[in-house]
Amino acid sequence: MTDPKVTVATVEVDARGAYCPGPMMELIRAIRSAKVGEVIAVLSTDSGSRRDIPRWCEKAGHEFIGVDRIGDYDRIVVKKVH
Amino acid sequence: MSESKHVSIIAFSATVDRLYPIGILASGGVANDMRVDIFFTFWGLLAVRRDPGAVGGLVSRDYGEESERFLTTAKDLPSWKTLIRNAKELGDVHVKACAMTMDLFHLELEDLDPMVEEVVGAVEFMDSARDGQILVF
Numbered sequence: 187m188t189d190p191k192v193t194v195a196t197v198e199v200d201a202r203g204a205y206c207p208g209p210m211m212e213l214i215r216a217i218r219s220a221k222v223g224e225v226i227a228v229l230s231t232d233s234g235s236r237r238d239i240p241r242w243c244e245k246a247g248h249e250f251i252g253v254d255r256i257g258d259y260d261r262i263v264v265k266k267v268h
Numbered sequence: 269m270s271e272s273k274h275v276s277i278i279a280f281s282a283t284v285d286r287l288y289p290i291g292i293l294a295s296g297g298v299a300n301d302m303r304v305d306i307f308f309t310f311w312g313l314l315a316v317r318r319d320p321g322a323v324g325g326l327v328s329r330d331y332g333e334e335s336e337r338f339l340t341t342a343k344d345l346p347s348w349k350t351l352i353r354n355a356k357e358l359g360d361v362h363v364k365a366c367a368m369t370m371d372l373f374h375l376e377l378e379d380l381d382p383m384v385e386e387v388v389g390a391v392e393f394m395d396s397a398r399d400g401q402i403l404v405f
Contacts, residue, residue, distance in 0.1 A: 203344070204346075205344070205345055206292070207292060208346075210299050211295050211299070211354060211355075211358060214298070214299060214358055218358070238299070242299055242300075245300070246301070
């Protein structure tokens with residue numbers, strides 16, 4: 187798996203402070219408007235999103251690159267596959 | 269159990285502790301690529317009027333002394349209406365109003381928040397809900 191720390195994202199979505207399912211919904215919004223192959227990073231302080239986003243990627247068929255914990259928030263990195 | 273792609277939510281209550289889950293679960297449905305129908309009826313319908321007054325902003329008495337804490341915490345959240353609007357924007361979410369309650373309270377579609385698309389009767393709603401799960405709030 188690619189290291190999320192070194193993955194440069196095309197789009198960065200700051201969903202810090204939003205509660206479940208806020209960051210997930212922000213990601214879906216970003217995926218919709220992104221081009222195939224683009225990498226999206228979601229910044230989140232919501233612990234549920236750490237679990238929800240990888241599961242969603244598996245179901246929706248997008249690539250979950252990884253989560254990087256930065257201080258008090260997570261940087262969740264996803265690649266749009268289709 | 270087979271996978272259902274359709275959930276119908278009956279929004280019967282008008283207190284925030286029951287309206288929030290509707291917005292949150294509708295969002296969850298969108299994330300799972302499901303169709304979500306929300307049927308506002310009785311007190312729930314009064315909460316989606318354009319001018320609901322205090323209705324839709326209070327906490328159920330079930331919460332007792334926790335009510336105040338619920339409302340304080342909810343200040344950090346988008347409103348339940350915003351959650352439903354966002355879910356509608358991103359997915360297959362449809363908001364309906366109960367025809368019988370509309371008649372009972374002399375309401376027209378124009379009296380309701382624009383998130384409500386149409387007025388349907390119980391028979392039509394139940395028919396549309398038969399292929400999925402039904403949740404009641």
